[in-house]
Amino acid sequence: MGGMVEDRHPLLDLSEPQSVGSYLRDVWRRREFAVVVPAQDLRALNMDTVLGQLWHLVNPAMMIGVYFLIFGVVLDTRRGVDNFLGFLVVGVAMFHLTQRVMQDAGVAIPRNHSLIRSMQFPRILIPLSTVNGQTLAFVPALVLVLITLLATGERPALRWVLFVVVLAGQFSFNVGAALISARIGAAVRDFNQLLPHVFRLLFYVSGVIFSVDVFVTSPAWRRAFALNPVYDLVTCARWCLMGHPADAFVLAGFIAWAVVLPVAGFVVFRRADHLFGR
Amino acid sequence: MTGSSAIVSLEDVHVFYRVYEDASVGLKGLFARGRVQRRYRTVRAVQGVTYDFHSGETVGLIGPNGSGKSTLLAAMTGLLPLESGRVMARSRPTLLGVTAALRPALSGRRNIMIGGLALGFSRAEVSERTGAIIDFSGLSDAIDRPMRTYSSGMRARLGFAIATAWRPEVLLIDEVLAVGDQEFQERSRERIDEIRAESGLVVLVTHNMAEITSTCGRVIWLDKGLIRMQGEPDRVTSAYMSAISTR
Numbered sequence: 278m279g280g281m282v283e284d285r286h287p288l289l290d291l292s293e294p295q296s297v298g299s300y301l302r303d304v305w306r307r308r309e310f311a312v313v314v315p316a317q318d319l320r321a322l323n324m325d326t327v328l329g330q331l332w333h334l335v336n337p338a339m340m341i342g343v344y345f346l347i348f349g350v351v352l353d354t355r356r357g358v359d360n361f362l363g364f365l366v367v368g369v370a371m372f373h374l375t376q377r378v379m380q381d382a383g384v385a386i387p388r389n390h391s392l393i394r395s396m397q398f399p400r401i402l403i404p405l406s407t408v409n410g411q412t413l414a415f416v417p418a419l420v421l422v423l424i425t426l427l428a429t430g431e432r433p434a435l436r437w438v439l440f441v442v443v444l445a446g447q448f449s450f451n452v453g454a455a456l457i458s459a460r461i462g463a464a465v466r467d468f469n470q471l472l473p474h475v476f477r478l479l480f481y482v483s484g485v486i487f488s489v490d491v492f493v494t495s496p497a498w499r500r501a502f503a504l505n506p507v508y509d510l511v512t513c514a515r516w517c518l519m520g521h522p523a524d525a526f527v528l529a530g531f532i533a534w535a536v537v538l539p540v541a542g543f544v545v546f547r548r549a550d551h552l553f554g555r
Numbered sequence: 556m557t558g559s560s561a562i563v564s565l566e567d568v569h570v571f572y573r574v575y576e577d578a579s580v581g582l583k584g585l586f587a588r589g590r591v592q593r594r595y596r597t598v599r600a601v602q603g604v605t606y607d608f609h610s611g612e613t614v615g616l617i618g619p620n621g622s623g624k625s626t627l628l629a630a631m632t633g634l635l636p637l638e639s640g641r642v643m644a645r646s647r648p649t650l651l652g653v654t655a656a657l658r659p660a661l662s663g664r665r666n667i668m669i670g671g672l673a674l675g676f677s678r679a680e681v682s683e684r685t686g687a688i689i690d691f692s693g694l695s696d697a698i699d700r701p702m703r704t705y706s707s708g709m710r711a712r713l714g715f716a717i718a719t720a721w722r723p724e725v726l727l728i729d730e731v732l733a734v735g736d737q738e739f740q741e742r743s744r745e746r747i748d749e750i751r752a753e754s755g756l757v758v759l760v761t762h763n764m765a766e767i768t769s770t771c772g773r774v775i776w777l778d779k780g781l782i783r784m785q786g787e788p789d790r791v792t793s794a795y796m797s798a799i800s801t802r
Contacts, residue, residue, distance in 0.1 A: 288564055288643035291633025310672040317669060321660035324701075391655040394629055396673050397647055551636055 294551060304399045311402045315410030337418035340373075341366050341425055358488050360519065363429045367518055368485040368511045370422045374415045375451055375507060376476045381407045382455035383462030383469045386553055393553050400550045401543070404459040408451050419444075423518075431519055440517035446535035447510055453538025456546040463553060483507040490522065503527045506534040562756045563608040563631055563648060563725060568640035570601040570623075570630050570780075600626040602780040603640070608725075610645075610754040613747060615767040615788065617760075617795055618777035624760045627777065628727045631758070648725035648756075649674070654714035659703035663694055663713055666702055670717040684720050691746075692716035693739060712739050719746050726750055728759040744770060764792050 295303070323332040349362050358364045382404045386393070389403050427433075461468045480486070482505065489502055489512075502508050503524075509531035516523035573595050601623045608614060616624045629635045632650045633642055656673035657666040667688050671681030689698050692712045694705075702710065719726065726747070747757050747770065761767060767774055767788055774791040776784040784791050 288561065288645055289647075291642040291644055291647065292637050292640075307672070307675055309678050313672055313678065314669055317658060317661055317665055321658055324660055392673070394634060395632075395650050395655040397632060397634060398673065398675065 297547070300399055300401075300547065300550075304401055304405075307398055307402060310398070311405040311409055315406045316413060319410055319414055333414060334417040334421070337370065337421050340369065340418075341421055344369065358491070360426075360429050360431065363426045363431055363519060364488070364515065364521070365486060366422050366425045367514055368483075370415075370418050371447065371511050371514050372480060372483065372485045372507060373418075374411060375447065375454065375510070376479075377414075378408050378411045378451045379454050379458040379476070380469070380472055381411060382458040383472055385455075385459050386463035387466070400553050401456065401546055404455040404546065405452065407459070408448070408455045412448060412451070426518055434520070436517045436520065440514065443510070443513045443517055443531075446513075446531060449535040449539050450506060450510070453540070453542035456539070456542030460542075460546045460549055464549065479505070479507050483511060485511060488521075499524070500526050503530040506530065506538075509534065560610045560754075561607040561643075562610040562645045564641075564643040565604050565606045565608075565627075565631070566641040566643065568601055568604045568627070568630055568642060569599075569638040570626050570635055571638040572598040572600055572626075574598055600780055601630060604777075604780070604782055606775065606782065606785070608756050608758065610756055611751055612773060613751050613757045613759070613771045615759055615761060615771035615774040616777060617762070617764075617767060617774060617792065618783070619799065622777040623780040624777050625729055626780075628729055628758065628760055631725075631727055644725065646724045648727050648758075649718060649723035651715060651718045651726060651728045654710060657702055657710075657714070660701055662700060663692075663698040663702055663705070664689070666713065667717055670714070671720070674718070674721065676721065688713075688716045688720050691720070691742065693742075708736065708739075715743055715746075719743075719750070722750055722753065723755070724750075724753075725756045726758075728757065764796065767792055 319333070320330070323329055326332055328335060344365050345362055348365055385403045385407050386400070393400065393403075458468075458472070462472075482502075484502075485507075489499070489508065493499055493502065503526035509527050512521070512523045512527045513531050515521040604623075604627060616627065618624050626635065628650065630637060631642060631644070632648050633644070634650070656670055658669060661669070664685065667685050668678070668681050671684070672678065689695050692698075692709075692715075694709060694713060697705065697709065702713070705713070728747075747759075750757055759766075759770070771788050774785065774788045775782055776791050776795050784794055
């Protein structure tokens with residue numbers, strides 16, 4: 278092509294990577310996509326069932342019911358915790374949100390392959406949609422958790438307001454986790470087979486169903502636990518809602534994860550953004 | 556090269572795929588060295604295509620299955636990572652692939668919103684055009700039914716209506732027009748002419764030679780990822796037809 282021609286009709290090079298600024302502007306311009314589409318997908322999920330949209334409420338209710346039956350009635354274990362049912366429900370609900378986000382994000386890129394192959398948009402919208410969808414689905418569970426806490430004798434305190442900050446921190450952490458999970462899941466399909474086992478392990482080492490404070494007494498080990506983001510998350514949530522102890526290490530760990538992970542996730546994901554069409 | 560009004564320019568475009576081989580490896584293969592490499596195969600879908608598309612044109616892409624037509628079309632949107640070469644364009648081409656974004660469980664109306672958002676328009680912009688999209692698709696009776704109850708023709712009509720609602724400057728069509736009924740084919744041809752008249756570009760992949768000669772001003776014959784021939788529709792299609800009949 279002659280130089281004169283290019284001057285008259287400046288063509289843009291579609292194979293050239295986008296700058297970070299224009300990428301983020303593109304994401305912002307299409308933010309509605311990442312909210313409307315997962316919301317519609319949630320609607321579609323239970324469309325053919327008898328209870329329909331009620332399942333979004335019935336599902337977490339049944340989860341709480343099962344835990345009540347097993348730990349409240351059958352085993353009657355307190356494990357050194359007052360209001361063990363409340364303790365359990367807070368931990369399990371928060372844990373499941375992060376687990377679902379990461380597992381969903383791990384398969385998000387392969388599942389949307391034909392969409393990626395046929396439409397131009399910042400690929401980051403796919404894992405972001407995953408986070409938004411799971412967060413929306415979490416709202417009924419959250420309401421039930423609060424009801425359970427009130428029903429088991431917890432009383433609202435000023436600390437409950439801080440729980441909103443914990444939720445925001447979890448959202449931020451989830452965004453980062455989803456981006457990393459989506460990136461790895463797209464490159465190595467084996468990752469999605471591995472992930473449930475990682476979360477099963479995390480379930481037992483994050484104090485979701487037992488109080489780490491009761492079992493782990495060495496200060497050095499407690500500090501090591503603070504490196505685990507899920508432990509930090511459930512501990513901070515229980516501090517806000519139930520007044521359980523949370524030390525400075527846990528708080529620092531929670532904040533650090535919530536700030537660092539989305540930035541790291543963005544860098545990791547964007548590096549492969551142009552490769553997802555393959 | 557007559558690049559005076561090039562709207563999309565392909566410069567020595569190569570597109571390779573790496574695909575997993577589905578062959579059974581066996582115990583012996585499992586322990587053999589270098590087995591990881593052997594599980595992959597590189598498909599050279601497009602291997603060196605250079606072409607200038609001009610504004611105000613409708614170009615047909617023909618060729619046997621696996622000749623790289625659809626891959627070339629996807630590469631023109633800049634969506635596919637290129638092995639080498641460059642794709643230059645005045646504005647980013649729209650691939651008529653909006654159906655990939657649509658959700659079978661949801662109604663046609665909700666899918667218009669999803670498709671419009673996927674194309675990069677705001678909720679307000681989509682709401683504004685929803686009526687016109689429904690009218691053009693001719694699906695007003697079925698628009699609140701789940702999309703999975705639609706026939707393939709109805710789905711294609713809705714997809715075409717959404718993708719062309721904002722009159723993209725460059726529209727790439729991968730074999731859909733033949734699905735609709737006679738009346739819809741007529742209407743979609745009119746819309747294609749409209750886009751071309753506004754000095755846009757329409758590129759369509761098809762196996763329907765009658766469609767090529769009635770719609771296209773130029774034809775490219777792709778064979779094994781390379782341009783075998785290009786030019787007047789009659790000349791290229793007849794050469795193509797005689798090539799496949801003697802094979």
